[in-house]
Amino acid sequence: xxxxxxxxxxxxxxxxxxxxxxxxxxxxxxxxxxxxxxxxxxxxxxxxxxxxxxxxxxxxxxxxxxxxxxxxxxxxxxxxxxxxxxxxxxxxxxxxxxxxxxxxxxxxxxxxxxxxxxxxxxxxxxxxxxxxxxxxxxxxxxxxxxxxxxxxxxxxxxxxxxxxxxxxxxxxxxxxxxxxxxxxxxxxxxxxxxxxxxxxxxxxxxxxxxxxxxxxxxxxxxxxxxxxxxxxxxxxxxxxxxxxxxxxxxxxxxxxxxxxxxxxxxxxxxxxxxxxxxxxxxxxxxxxxxxxxxxxxxxxxxxxxxxxxxxxxxxxxxxxxxxxxxxxxxxxxxxxx
Amino acid sequence: xxxxxxxxxxxxxxxxxxxxxxxxxxxxxxxxxxxxxxxxxxxxxxxxxxxxxxxxxxxxxxxxxxxxxxxxxxxxxxxxxxxxxxxxxxxxxxxxxxxxxxxxxxxxxxxxxxxxxxxxxxxxxxxxxxxxxxxxxxxxxxxxxxxxxxxxxxxxxxxxxxxxxxxxxxxxxxxxxxxxxxxxxxxxxxxxxxxxxxxxxxxxxxxxxxxxxxxxxxxxxxxxxxxxxxxxxxxxxxxxxxxxxxxxxxxxxxxxxxxxxxxxxxxxxxxxxxxxxxxxxxxxxxxxxxxxxxxxxxxxxxxxxxxxxxxxxxxxxxxxxxxxxxxxxxxxxxxxx
DNA sequence: TTGTAGGCGTTATCAT
DNA sequence: ATGATAACGCCTACAA
Numbered sequence: 001x002x003x004x005x006x007x008x009x010x011x012x013x014x015x016x017x018x019x020x021x022x023x024x025x026x027x028x029x030x031x032x033x034x035x036x037x038x039x040x041x042x043x044x045x046x047x048x049x050x051x052x053x054x055x056x057x058x059x060x061x062x063x064x065x066x067x068x069x070x071x072x073x074x075x076x077x078x079x080x081x082x083x084x085x086x087x088x089x090x091x092x093x094x095x096x097x098x099x100x101x102x103x104x105x106x107x108x109x110x111x112x113x114x115x116x117x118x119x120x121x122x123x124x125x126x127x128x129x130x131x132x133x134x135x136x137x138x139x140x141x142x143x144x145x146x147x148x149x150x151x152x153x154x155x156x157x158x159x160x161x162x163x164x165x166x167x168x169x170x171x172x173x174x175x176x177x178x179x180x181x182x183x184x185x186x187x188x189x190x191x192x193x194x195x196x197x198x199x200x201x202x203x204x205x206x207x208x209x210x211x212x213x214x215x216x217x218x219x220x221x222x223x224x225x226x227x228x229x230x231x232x233x234x235x236x237x238x239x240x241x242x243x244x245x246x247x248x249x250x251x252x253x254x255x256x257x258x259x260x261x262x263x264x265x266x267x268x269x270x271x272x273x274x275x276x277x278x279x280x281x282x283x284x285x286x287x288x289x290x291x292x293x294x295x296x297x298x299x300x301x302x303x304x305x306x307x308x309x310x311x312x313x314x315x316x317x318x319x320x321x322x323x324x325x326x327x328x329x330x331x332x333x334x335x336x337x
Numbered sequence: 338x339x340x341x342x343x344x345x346x347x348x349x350x351x352x353x354x355x356x357x358x359x360x361x362x363x364x365x366x367x368x369x370x371x372x373x374x375x376x377x378x379x380x381x382x383x384x385x386x387x388x389x390x391x392x393x394x395x396x397x398x399x400x401x402x403x404x405x406x407x408x409x410x411x412x413x414x415x416x417x418x419x420x421x422x423x424x425x426x427x428x429x430x431x432x433x434x435x436x437x438x439x440x441x442x443x444x445x446x447x448x449x450x451x452x453x454x455x456x457x458x459x460x461x462x463x464x465x466x467x468x469x470x471x472x473x474x475x476x477x478x479x480x481x482x483x484x485x486x487x488x489x490x491x492x493x494x495x496x497x498x499x500x501x502x503x504x505x506x507x508x509x510x511x512x513x514x515x516x517x518x519x520x521x522x523x524x525x526x527x528x529x530x531x532x533x534x535x536x537x538x539x540x541x542x543x544x545x546x547x548x549x550x551x552x553x554x555x556x557x558x559x560x561x562x563x564x565x566x567x568x569x570x571x572x573x574x575x576x577x578x579x580x581x582x583x584x585x586x587x588x589x590x591x592x593x594x595x596x597x598x599x600x601x602x603x604x605x606x607x608x609x610x611x612x613x614x615x616x617x618x619x620x621x622x623x624x625x626x627x628x629x630x631x632x633x634x635x636x637x638x639x640x641x642x643x644x645x646x647x648x649x650x651x652x653x654x655x656x657x658x659x660x661x662x663x664x665x666x667x668x669x670x671x672x673x674x
Numbered sequence: 675t676t677g678t679a680g681g682c683g684t685t686a687t688c689a690t
Numbered sequence: 691a692t693g694a695t696a697a698c699g700c701c702t703a704c705a706a
Contacts, residue, residue, distance in 0.1 A: 001394065001453070003699055014677045019701065027675055044473050046450040050387040050396070051699035054682045057338070059387070064432070069417045076413040080406045083434045087441065092448060095401070095432040097420045104424065111429060113383045116338075136381055231626055256593075256624050263600040264626070283621065287593050289568055289601070340683055351693045356685060364691055388683035391698045 002043045011039040022047055053116065062086055062307065063094045063117040063139070065108055065132075068125045068224070075125045078144060081303025082121055089311070102133050109137040119310045122146070123303075126223070127159060127191045140313050144306040145299075146190075147323055155313060157306045157324045161191045164295040164328030165198035168276055169248065171293070171330060173206045175337060177246040177274065180208075181237050183218040183258065185250030186226055192250060195278060199248060214244060218254050230254050234261035238273060245274065246336065252277035252284045252294055259288055274336035290334030298326045339380045348376040359384055390453060399423055399644065400431045400454040400476070402445055402469075405462045405561070412462045415481055418640025419458055426648070439470050446474040456647045459483070460640075463560070464496060464528045477650050481643040482636075483527075484660055492650060494643045494661045498528045501632040501665030502535035505613055506585065508630070508667060510543045512674060514583040514611065517545075518574050520555040520595065522587030523563055529587060532615060536585060551581060555591050567591050571598035575610060582611065583673065589614035589621045589631055596625055611673035627671030635663045 004022070008015040013032060020028050021036040028036075039045075053059050064082055079095075086093045094117060096108040112120060120139050122132050124146035131149050132141065143156035172180060182199055185192035196215065203213050214237060218230040230249075237243060238261060247262075249255035255277030259269065267273050269290060277285060280296035305326070312319060341359075345352045350369060357365050358373040365373075376382075390396045401419055416432075423430045431454060433445040449457060457476050459469050461483035468486050469478065480493035509517060519536055522529035533552065540550050551574060555567040567586075574580060575598060584599075586592035592614030596606065604610050606627060614622060617633035642663070649656060 001699095005699080015700080016678080016702095017676060020676090023701090029675065032675080046447060046474075048391070048453065048699055049451045050390040050453065051682090052701075053387040054385070054391060054684090054699080055701045057682075069413050069420075076406050079432075080434055083406075083432065084436070087433070087444075092452065093432050095416075095420065095430050096424070097417060099421070107424075110383060114386045115429065116385065116387065137383075228623075230624075253620050253624060256621070257626075260596070260600070260624070260626055263597070266603075281620070283590050283618070284593070286565075287567075287590060287597070289594075289597055338683095341685095342683080352683090353685080353694080354692060357692085360685085366691065369691080385683055388698090389685075391683080391700090392685040394698075 001048075002045045003048070004045070007036065007039050007043055007045050010043060011036050057116070059116040059118055060090070061092045061094055061115060061117050062310065063096065063112045063115075063120045064123060065105070065112075065120060066095070066097045066123045066125065067100055069097050075145070075297075075299055077299035078123050078125075078303040078306075081300040081305075082123075082144075082307045083303075084300075085304045085307035085311075105133050106135045109134045109139075112139060113137045119314050121303075121306055121310055122154075123306075126189055127161060127194075129190060140310065142306050142310040142313065144302050152322050155309060155319055155322055155324075157302055157309055157326065159191075159297050159302065160325045160327050161194035162198045164278065164297075164330070165195035165248075166202045167328075167330045168278070168293075168295050169199050169202035170206075171332065172246045172248070172274065172276065172336060173202065175246075175274075177244075178208075179212050179214075179242070179244040179246075181244035181247045182213060182215040183230060183233060183237075183247065183249050183254050184215065185254070186219040186221070186223065187217070188220075188223060191278075195250060218250060218257075228257075230257040231261050234258040235265065238262055238265055238267060243273070247273060247275045249275065249277045252279045252281040252292060255292055255294070256284045256288065259292075270335055270337045276336055280331050285331070285333070288335065293333045293335045294331050295328045296331050297328055301326055338385075339382045340385070341382070344373065344376050344380055344382050347380060348373050394453070396453040396455055397427070398429045398431055398452060398454050399647065400433065400449045400452075400457045401460060402442070402449075402457060403432070403434045403460045403462065404437055406434050412482070412636055414636035415460050415462075415640040415643075418637040418642075419460075419481075419644045420640075421637075422641045422644035422648075442470050443472045446471045446476075449476060450474045456651050458640075458643055458647055459491075460643075463526055464498060464531075466527060477647065479643050479647040479650065481639050489659050492646060492656055492659055492661075494639055494646055494663065496528075496634050496639065497662045497664050498531035499535045501615065501634075501667070502532035502585075503539045504665075504667045505615070505630075505632050506536045506539035507543075508669065509583045509585070509611065509613065509673060510539065512583075512611075514581075515545075516549050516551075516579070516581040516583075518581035518584045519550065519552040520567060520570060520574075520584065520586050520591050521552065522591070523556040523558070523560065524554070525557075525560060528615075532587060555587060555594075565594075567594040568598050571595040572602065575599055575602055575604060580610070584610060584612045586612065586614045589616045589618040589629060592629055592631070593621045593625065596629075607672055607674045613673055617668050622668070622670070625672065630670045630672045631668050632665045633668050634665055638663055 147156040277294040285292040614631040622629040
């Protein structure tokens with residue numbers, strides 16, 4: 001592999017001069033600069049990051065730790081957001097996945113330590129409370145799509161499930177619905193709690209009584225191997241003569257099944273029943289006819305801004321708050337008129 | 338940061354002895370070994386990969402280059418397969434994403450070169466023909482979910498779309514269907530061609546005439562911003578009095594829309610019409626009622642075995658063939674009886 | 675403006 | 691079985 005010395009010899013200068021050119025340092029004649037650049041191109045010299053890192057003791061690398069890649073479709077967008085930020089700021093990204101295994105996680109932290117990773121983005125694939133298991137490794141860390149059990153122990157960035165669900169519910173109330181059904185996500189998910197709480201608060205604020213809302217459980221059990229009774233539950237809710245005029249689903253996957261249940265009962269959407277989801281999972285939300293009113297999760301921005309947050313942390317900038325919460329925009333489509 | 342010297346001093350041995358212990362080299366007394374290990378634990382010493390790499394000129398790092406993370410849900414499983422392989426074999430993974438931008442791609446190759454990446458897994462998010470744009474960087478590379486324009490110019494690993502589609506079609510023929518409709522994927526996708534070709538071949542072999550099959554285009558245009566006419570096309574096909582008794586969809590997303598079209602027409606699945614998909618995209622295939630018969634793509638294995646292939650390549654092992662093709666298993670569910 | 679000496683943390687080589 | 695020394699590729703500090 002061609003090193004700085006090869007270039008120096010070939011160009012007839014010292015290695016330090018080559019180093020200066022490579023790093024765009026001042027005090028190099030135009031002539032020398034050009035000559036060195038030419039030789040670099042000729043020889044195909046590329047600086048060795050490892051060597052640079054040893055000297056400067058800065059790796060310029062961010063680490064990403066994910067838990068369950070691919071259980072939630074599209075949450076890979078978080079990773080894309082991080083990568084884009086890294087690309088824009090000349091940083092590189094090491095990736096590791098715990099698969100939810102604690103021992104694996106500790107190994108990963110060790111590996112990151114060994115690579116002198118400067119900062120870690122600890123990414124959860126679904127919104128939740130979490131406690132990183134770092135062993136005795138100490139690298140500045142930002143939690144993405146999750147927050148720590150002990151408030152303030154880590155900086156974090158998360159979606160605002162509460163606000164998204166509140167806006168969605170208000171959207172339905174504004175359109176005159178007086179009876180609204182709700183099918184819950186798996187209660188183990190933090191999003192499930194927040195979204196339901198917002199639904200309850202928003203309906204209460206609008207003067208709804210308890211018998212105007214009908215909350216059911218759609219999924220439960222361990223994440224990944226959950227029991228799914230959405231179809232039956234939706235069929236049941238919609239079969240009643242005094243069925244709700246709108247149905248709020250914990251996410252788009254649930255909404256899909258509610259659609260199928262409604263169609264199976266011969267109901268027309270949105271005339272007989274309005275259905276809304278959450279996540280804006282487009283393979284579903286745009287495939288449904290009429291297209292699904294839902295709330296978008298800012299996955300990409302969680303990653304992109306999370307990386308930025310980590311960078312500020314490393315730069316010693318004080319962060320305004322431990323938790324940064326990003327809004328979830330309402331995406332109004334035809335499924336509720 | 339604590340270095341090998343600190344450990345050596347504290348343990349009262351030489352650097353080299355510590356190095357021996359760390360690397361589990363022979364010729365160390367039990368006593369020395371234990372003593373050094375204890376000091377390592379006490380001081381929290383973690384070897385510096387950069388330094389190791391400089392000496393050994395081996396980075397032990399694989400690079401992953403992806404094109405469009407997250408346009409295809411779950412193809413992130415490819416990346417997970419790679420990571421798992423890396424974890425099992427003590428290697429680390431650097432990740433970069435081109436977003437389909439050629440200039441970005443060349444930068445990435447440079448960066449990988451700078452990090453002395455040992456091998457690259459070049460991952461496409463949908464099955465296609467591709468030509469990596471490496472500039473003058475030369476790192477052993479395996480293409481995953483794609484193959485090169487020039488046969489033999491790269492090793493590759495791909496799913497067997499042809500076999501999957503053939504098995505699926507035969508499955509329908511065996512069940513007695515005499516008129517079968519087909520809704521095509523975007524023709525820009527390699528999978529679209531292969532799946533359609535297999536469908537045509539399988540029906541022809543079974544003695545079908547041209548008027549027993551009805552092939553329509555469901556999507557077209559640039560990937561990512563395509564025109565989607567699946568719902569209309571499906572509605573049109575299924576409205577005819579002499580409609581097919583089975584409908585093969587280019588993928589599960591198309592199948593979802595075909596389901597909705599069928600339900601919208603009041604048809605019952607699978608009694609009035611059988612529908613099958615491709616991809617086994619489970620948020621859809623398991624949500625549909627009856628659940629969708631489809632073909633699974635071996636994403637995880639593409640990654641896992643792709644990494645293994647790269648490793649063999651680096652070890653100088655001869656690979657049996659340039660292209661390795663993994664089977665796509667039929668997943669028979671209730672949507673065709 | 676350019677060059678020299680030295681050292682970062684590790685391992686290879688050779689000695690003891 | 692253990693240690694001394696040099697070297698990997700680069701950069702910092704200083705000298706010319």
